[in-house]
Amino acid sequence: MLRGRCLSYGEGVTYWPLVEVVRQAAGLTGVESEQEARDRLTALLPAELKHVVELVAPVAGLGGAPGTVEDTAWAVQRLLEALAVQRPVVLVLDDLHWAEPGLLTIIDGISDWSRDAPILVLALARPELLDDVPDWGAGKRNAVAALLEPLRDQDVDELTRTLLAGHALPAAVAHQIRLAAGGNPLFVEQLLAMLIEDQQLGEDQQLGRNNTTHLADLAELAVPPTIAALLTARLDRLPPTERVVMGVASVIGQTFYRAAVTELSELLSEDVTGALRALLRKGLVRPYRTDLPGQDALRFDHILVRDAAYHGLTKDARAQLHERFARWLDKHTDGQAYDDFAGSNLEAAYRNRAELGPPDEATRRLGEEASARLASAGQLLLGADDQAGVALLTRALALHPDEGPGRWSIQFDLVDGLDRTGDLHDATELAESIRATAEAAGDVQWTTRGRLALASFRQQTAPDGATELLRQEAEEALVVFDRLGDELGLGLAHICLKEVASMSGRLAMMATESQLAADHLIRAGRNRLAQMYTSGTLLVMMVGEHPASQGLVQGQRVAATADGRVPRLNAWIAVAFCAALLGNIEEERRAREHAEQLEQNCGPPTPPQR
Incomplete structure (x- = not known):
């Protein structure tokens, strides 16, 4: 039996339940090296699915950027199916009413695609889950909903x-x-x-x-x-030391860490250990598997016990403890990988302080730091879990009220996220807000970025004359961004020129602009977005004028380095195609095998754009 639970605090933590599930499956305790943990995951999979580890490892907190929701769903399905070959698997997911949409998509995928495997998914949720997603699970022949009535x-x-x-x-x-x-x-x-x-x-x-x-x-x-x-x-009847420990632990969450409680409570280690033993005997907490490597974890026996302890703290105490726990996380984890967790605690610290009176300078700085951490986590999720990314960016924006480059940067990522989730109206309004406020402030860089986004959206809403306008805006933007050394801006301008080329069927120009975009995006640190355009270039090359030998070498490079399933799938298809043109039968066969493994149950790759 594998078990994971959704968190009640903070949005944008889509894969947190899967962290617990994957770590349980591999028997990870948090003390293993990254290589040892990866080896254990690899041992769970048959030889033809060893590549699944690269998608599952980020879910287990073992480094690397998470894949898209579709990639992650596919990888988790393959892992569970591999485990089910050995013996039936029961997957228990607690508190699903707090689940992010991406997790619900993954569970749907297990139900839809893993019907032949002996896997039972038991999802526990309050009725409000169906208030938010009333059709979730509906119409599935292999799903049953049961309402738990009060005890007789x-x-x-x-x-x-x-x-x-x-x-x-x-x-x-x-x-x-x-x-x-x-x-x-x-x-x-x-x-x-x-x-x-x-x-x-x-x-x-x-x-x-x-x-x-x-x-x-x-x-x-x-x-x-x-x-x-x-x-x-x-x-209230607990001895003072036990009450202190309960209060500190409640700030950390339903699952908490003994070392963090000791540091935040400022009690002696032996006093914390004694208090935890007493609370264990009283059934208020219990030992629990850790989700932070190297940290002993415990868990409140019920979320309502945690809530009662939390509500017993003053807002000032909550604010101090949330901030201090964020600092503790930074000391004991890879900071960027836990930006959503640390950012949520800084956000809670800011809001508790703000509720005590008008925010002072220290409180405002705290809000700005929380905003930056949430924005970092949200931007990282775009292209993997767009809805969760939008949720984090929206929260980050609410914490950054002052107009200027910091706020515009968050807004611009949010424009991207809204566009990805199909909310073109709000994306357009936000892009116009960036353009207008940046222009009023005399900021050429952000004015140009806003104009470029608006020109791109016009292609979808008012196509007459939009292609020529987009070309003009992109070419003018290249001059501005080149002068400013704006690598992200240059990448976005080349993406727009790639779109212009696609409207006229100019395949060679599409490939060139896609590669230029990818090069600039890599230098800007936007690797996932860069890989999308690199792999897209390969598919264009299959029907373009580029030499097959060039496509073969580039395809092999992308297949070996890309994070996501779709870029790797596109790359292997291009490798197979180019190898066939060159008469390299062995390489064609190898590439086709890789592509078939990646494509299994997940539909075809992105087709070449014309």
């Missing part, structure tokens, strides 16, 4: 007897607990635990081991009216 009275009594090691409560007390619980098993469990800890029930302090040699007369017991009130009442 006899089930509550049975649960009570189980928790009390077979002993029954007095009828009046049992009746009062049934009425208060309303069929909620967590309420029953927590109420009995509180009574045992208060020594109102039995002699043994550990729930489930109570010998109930005596029962107090609890018929007049004052039962908290809600589960939240019950949990708060129970936490």
Whole structure:
């Protein structure tokens, strides 16, 4: 059985449940080197699927940029199917109501494409999942939805007897607990635990081991009216050190790390260890597999326990702890890989401070830092999970109110994301806002970027004369960006000229402009976008005038270095085609085998553009 859970804090963490699933499948504990972890993943797969590791490794937090949602879905499907060959697989996903759209797409893919494999996907969610995506899972013959009803009275009594090691409560007390619980098993469990800890029930302090040699007369017991009130009442009864540990841990999340709690709480290590042992005995936390290499992890027994502990902190305490945890993450992880996690904590720190009064300079700087980290994570996701990228960029923009290059940069990435997700109207409005505000500020670089985006969108909305306008804007932009040394701008201008060439069927120009775009994008650090245009160039070369020998060498290079499945697939197809033209039968066969493996169950690659 493999299990992952969706996070309740922060958008843009699409693959977090899969981090846990993949690490469990490979038996990773977080202490392995990256190479050892990759070797363990490789051992799970048959020889013909070894390349899947390159797509799965980023999901497991082993470095590298994540692939597209489609690439990741394909790789996870192949991994699960390989495991299911050995024995049936049960995949449990908790708290799916917090899932990002990309994760729902991946689960859909498992259901649709892995029907012949013995895989059971058990998705646990609150009803609000169907409020957000009412048709999710609908119409699937191999899917069943089950609504969990409240426990019946006899089930509550049975649960009570189980928790009390077979002993029954007095009828009046049992009746009062049934009425208060309303069929909620967590309420029953927590109420009995509180009574045992208060020594109102039995002699043994550990729930489930109570010998109930005596029962107090609890018929007049004052039962908290809600589960939240019950949990708060129970936490209020904890000794001071245990309350501190619970509060610090709640800021980190439902899963938390012992070393982080020790550093943030400023308690002695032995005091934290003692408090955690006591909380383990009381059933409030439990050991849990780590999702951060090298860190011992624990988990709150229920998300509502975490929420109760968090709500018990002042906003000032929350702000300080969120900021300090972000700093701890930076010290103990690859900072950029955890930008979304650290950025979400900095965002929470900023918002808690802002709610205490008008933000001072330190609070504003905190908001700007949170914005930068979220924007970095969002930009990295574009081309892999566009919806999650847009969500992160939207949050980053809300934290950066001041007009200027910093805000325009976030807006420009958001324009790209909105265009990718089909929201052309909002993308156009945002591009116009960049152009207008940058022009008013006298910023030539951002004015030109805004004009270039608007000219590109006009091709889709008002095509008459749009191609010539796009050519003019792109050629003028090349002059501006070359003077400013703007590699990203130069890449975007060449992309626009590639689009101009495609409208007139000029294949040689398409290939040239695509390669120029890719070269500039690589220098700008936009490798995923660059690979799309490099692999697209290869397909153009298949029907263009370039020598087959050139296409073969370039295709082999892209196939060996590209991150995403689609660029590699395009590259292998081009290699096979060029090898056939050159009479290299062995290389053609090898390239076709690679292409067939990548294409399996995932549809054809991007066709050559004409």
